[in-house]
């Protein structure tokens with residue numbers, strides 16, 4: 001990649017579009033790159049990485065920008081203060097008058113900034129996390145502000161983790177077994193894998209380790225009747241289907257046609273034949289009601305604020321609000337109550353989110369349990385240990401609580417419950 005004024009102008013234009021926060025950052029960048037096909041792989045990498053660095057650290061970078069937090073200044077500050085570029089490397093684009101400002105921007109230590117600015121969080125979110133995590137809030141925020149590693153999940157129907165690790169090593173892709181997930185592999189870098197034979201053959205899927213652990217908490221068995229109630233593009237469906245050894249029946253429900261469509265090619269690669277994707281109108285669709293009391297396991301991977309995934313989706317902290325969270329909480333309660341009706345006596349219901357906010361997690365399950373005395377919480381750490389997931393310490397209220405600083409995964413909450 002050659003750093004030129006033209007390349008910098010692309011980063012500026014892309015960042016200006018991102019800072020409108022109208023659409024998810026991934027979608028904004030994909031759109032920008034489709035409109036500018038002349039940008040090569042390395043140039044796109046530069047634009048994406050620099051813009052994401054700004055989204056991660058928007059508040060502290062703005063504070064360094066001395067009253068002019070324009071896309072240009074934010075990008076220069078990100079390159080100089082965060083990505084370690086020097087003035088010589090920046091010379092193709094910097095103006096004479098900017099060098100003094102950049103030096104001051106880098107020298108700022110931030111001790112005088114409010115804690116929410118240091119943590120690069122909006123005030124409302126900082127306050128909520130501070131109320132929950134107290135002295136650990138700053139460490140959590142720092143962990144959320146670092147890019148996530150690339151995790152893979154091995155498809156146990158087709159291969160083993162050892163075989164995949166051996167193949168990756170043979171291809172000079174540095175990788176190691178994940179700390180917790182028996183099927184997880186963490187890569188040292190982020191190679192493009194879409195054309196790799198392991199991926200094409202369905203031997204691996206890209207999936208955060210935390211997300212994998214939710215499948216082990218559902219722990220479906222061979223021959224069971226199971227529903228992944230909010231299946232989306234099926235990240236967890238594929239794992240559940242494999243844990244069922246492609247037997248029984250696994251419904252993949254979702255309201256979003258497009259997401260279920262994205263599940264189809266993944267299903268084709270996976271070798272699974274027990275998955276039934278079903279588009280539903282809402283959680284109270286007649287297709288759902290027909291299954292009342294019939295299922296052994298139901299996973300509700302609820303639509304949520306996604307604030308546990310800020311490492312990958314840093315724009316979410318600027319796009320969510322107290323109001324959007326309140327709307328999600330109402331939806332989560334309605335979906336959980338509807339999904340619970342499918343569970344048969346003795347069956348298991350798992351409520352999960354990739355949010356860190358108590359109101360989307362403890363708040364939703366507490367209200368559910370109060371209204372549904374026939375459901376009782378199960379200890380997540382014990383279930384996981386029986387599934388071969390070692391080392392997860394028990395958390396408050398029997399739930400599974402994962403965070404980037406404690407587990408190196410995205411932030412997740414999950415509670416398994418049994419119907420009496």
Ligand SMILES: C[S@@+](CC[C@H](N)C(=O)[O-])C[C@H]1O[C@@H](n2cnc3c(N)ncnc32)[C@H](O)[C@@H]1O
Pocket residue numbers: 211229230231232233234235236237253254255256259282283301302303304335
């Ligand atoms: C957290 S995402 C699911 C991610 C998916 N389980 C995975 O592992 O890749 C939540 C999903 O809930 C879906 N959803 C939203 N409202 C729903 C409803 N009322 N009933 C079922 N699914 C719903 C969304 O379309 C979205 O795909």
